Amino acid sequence: MSEAAASDPPADVEPARNIFARSTNLYILLVLVALVAFFSIISPNHAFFDRGNFVNIAWDTAEILLLAIGETFVIITAGIDLSVGTVLMLAGVVASWVIAQTGGPPALVASGHFPNAGSALPLGIAAGIGVGAVGGFINGTLVTRLRMPAFIVTLGVFSIANGLGDLLSSGGAAGQSAIPPIPDSFANSLGNGNLVFGLPTLVVVASVVALITHIVLTRTIFGRRTFAVGSNLEGSRLAGVPVNSHVIWVYTFAGFMAGLAGVLDLARFHSTDIQGHSLDNLDAIAAVVIGGTSLFGGTGSILGTVIGAFIPTVLRYGFTIQGISSFWQDVVVGAIIIVAVLFDQIRRRRVT
Amino acid sequence: MTAGTALIPLLETRAISKTFGRVTALRDATFSAYAGEVSAIVGDNGAGKSTFIKILSGALTPDGGELFLDGKPVRFTSPQDARDRGIETVYQDLALAPALDVASNLFLGREARMRGVWGRLGFLDDRLMRERARQEMRDLQVGLSSVGQPVFTLSGGQRQAIAVARATAWGKRIVIMDEPTAALGVRESGMVLELIKRITRSGIAVVMISHSMPEVFEVADRITILRLGRSVRQMRRAETSMTEVVAFMTGASVGHVAEIER
Numbered sequence: 196m197s198e199a200a201a202s203d204p205p206a207d208v209e210p211a212r213n214i215f216a217r218s219t220n221l222y223i224l225l226v227l228v229a230l231v232a233f234f235s236i237i238s239p240n241h242a243f244f245d246r247g248n249f250v251n252i253a254w255d256t257a258e259i260l261l262l263a264i265g266e267t268f269v270i271i272t273a274g275i276d277l278s279v280g281t282v283l284m285l286a287g288v289v290a291s292w293v294i295a296q297t298g299g300p301p302a303l304v305a306s307g308h309f310p311n312a313g314s315a316l317p318l319g320i321a322a323g324i325g326v327g328a329v330g331g332f333i334n335g336t337l338v339t340r341l342r343m344p345a346f347i348v349t350l351g352v353f354s355i356a357n358g359l360g361d362l363l364s365s366g367g368a369a370g371q372s373a374i375p376p377i378p379d380s381f382a383n384s385l386g387n388g389n390l391v392f393g394l395p396t397l398v399v400v401a402s403v404v405a406l407i408t409h410i411v412l413t414r415t416i417f418g419r420r421t422f423a424v425g426s427n428l429e430g431s432r433l434a435g436v437p438v439n440s441h442v443i444w445v446y447t448f449a450g451f452m453a454g455l456a457g458v459l460d461l462a463r464f465h466s467t468d469i470q471g472h473s474l475d476n477l478d479a480i481a482a483v484v485i486g487g488t489s490l491f492g493g494t495g496s497i498l499g500t501v502i503g504a505f506i507p508t509v510l511r512y513g514f515t516i517q518g519i520s521s522f523w524q525d526v527v528v529g530a531i532i533i534v535a536v537l538f539d540q541i542r543r544r545r546v547t
Numbered sequence: 548m549t550a551g552t553a554l555i556p557l558l559e560t561r562a563i564s565k566t567f568g569r570v571t572a573l574r575d576a577t578f579s580a581y582a583g584e585v586s587a588i589v590g591d592n593g594a595g596k597s598t599f600i601k602i603l604s605g606a607l608t609p610d611g612g613e614l615f616l617d618g619k620p621v622r623f624t625s626p627q628d629a630r631d632r633g634i635e636t637v638y639q640d641l642a643l644a645p646a647l648d649v650a651s652n653l654f655l656g657r658e659a660r661m662r663g664v665w666g667r668l669g670f671l672d673d674r675l676m677r678e679r680a681r682q683e684m685r686d687l688q689v690g691l692s693s694v695g696q697p698v699f700t701l702s703g704g705q706r707q708a709i710a711v712a713r714a715t716a717w718g719k720r721i722v723i724m725d726e727p728t729a730a731l732g733v734r735e736s737g738m739v740l741e742l743i744k745r746i747t748r749s750g751i752a753v754v755m756i757s758h759s760m761p762e763v764f765e766v767a768d769r770i771t772i773l774r775l776g777r778s779v780r781q782m783r784r785a786e787t788s789m790t791e792v793v794a795f796m797t798g799a800s801v802g803h804v805a806e807i808e809r
Contacts, residue, residue: 415669430642435656493646
């Protein structure tokens with residue numbers, strides 16, 4: 196018996212759970228603050244340092260953030276969800292289709308009048324979010340029950356959602372977009388509304404979701420088990436964690452978030468841009484990885500993901516104000532992703 | 548039988564057999580484990596130790612023979628079934644989540660909820676779990692600076708101790724350990740062996756597989772020797788020697804467990 200073991204353990208020191216996630220958060224927050232400070236100083240008349248500019252940055256970030264929050268849970272379980280971008284799009288298409296079908300007589304709806312908007316809107320929103328959740332449920336079920344690699348399963352669902360969205364919005368004819376209009380009330384409230392503190396609704400929704408999911412991840416059984424499953428899947432199973440159903444819930448949640456983002460996107464842009472979202476999955480994964488969540492599972496945080504989602508948008512706005520081609524944003528973000536994964540690898544060596 | 552030993556074994560097997568296709572892993576495994584004792588299972592490679600331990604922990608069902616728990620015949624349908632009846636297995640790869648802290652690992656799968664509405668919403672009572680984890684670590688005399696430490700920062704021996712603590716913290720009566728010191732250095736092995744002795748004092752029956760004869764002779768009260776799928780002997784440690792055990796293991800001496808039921 197060692198001397199250390201023979202004596203009483205000393206009083207508990209500050210908990211060290213996810214210390215690495217925490218220190219990564221600090222670094223990445225410093226990067227974000229430095230970028231904002233840099234662009235604020237060098238921009239002409241400090242145009243970057245402006246409430247309107249910040250609101251726009253937050254607005255553009257919010258949608259990717261919703262996807263990235265769902266993706267954070269998935270990646271903490273050591274999984275991946277490549278389907279969120281096209282599931283978002285499909286959810287928006289389905290929502291608009293349901294709203295058009297239930298909104299009133301076809302002739303009125305085609306001219307932008309929705310006599311039944313009161314019932315059509317909730318139905319459409321529920322349908323959009325439901326489609327997302329079903330997509331996620333399918334992902335999770337295939338990954339767990341059939342033990343298929345998440346990468347392949349979600350790539351398949353990515354393609355299926357893309358195809359279904361195209362079919363539904365074009366009526367089957369190539370290139371013929373037939374996405375019906377949406378009620379103005381929908382666009383003005385959820386889309387461009389400024390409900391709280393004059394902030395866009397999308398930003399408010401994303402903030403609330405981020406706060407709730409942060410609490411879920413750090414304070415609840417669901418969150419703790421998400422980390423456990425990602426850290427040691429078989430071990431968690433042996434310890435009595437219902438691993439399969441947990442992972443299915445996690446993917447379903449990611450799909451739910453994609454559905455929510457799809458509905459909000461529909462409200463914001465009045466229609467769903469089919470091609471504009473196919474790479475949203477990669478933006479979401481980039482935000483998660485930049486935010487310090489390990490692709491190997493077991494560590495990560497919502498706070499990191501929030502910061503990680505802001506960095507690409509800040510770069511884009513900063514470059515635009517400076518008159519630098521926004522293509523440089525892609526180059527810089529790519530470099531940041533590589534550095535983030537490099538850090539992850541170094542940490543990983545210490546963890547095992 | 549010495550005084551203080553329960554007359555009825557906590558866990559007992561009679562003539563257990565198991566075949567995989569044409570391979571007979573176990574022919575006749577007869578074994579008993581008593582409360583408050585360490586029962587070691589030794590044998591050469593291929594003697595059937597792993598198969599036998601999987602049958603005890605419910606991971607495999609035997610083809611023949613009988614299992615008794617508290618003297619009553621039982622049949623385990625799954626590891627969970629065995630666990631529900633108080634048999635916990637500490638696996639060689641430990642089944643801990645390295646990214647989680649010690650307290651979370653102890654409570655993995657049985658997390659403590661807060662009281663009232665928050666608890667029903669799934670909120671964790673981290674304070675309670677930490678407190679109980681600290682208590683458990685103190686009782687088992689595992690030296691840890693903090694139960695908030697992630698497990699990956701701990702040594703192999705400390706990890707083994709936490710795996711053992713998880714097995715004993717939930718009122719388990721039988722703890723099966725598969726090569727508990729295989730991956731450990733000398734000092735750490737010593738710590739784990741002390742821990743094994745300590746948990747038996749609280750009335751737990753420990754079933755241990757080991758390759759190391761000195762370790763077996765240090766902690767075991769009872770030694771069962773498997774050879775070619777047969778339990779050739781079960782002996783009290785005090786009444787045998789390493790030479791004798793090795794002789795039975797290698798087949799230099801031949802015996803049968805029925806002859807030594809005394």
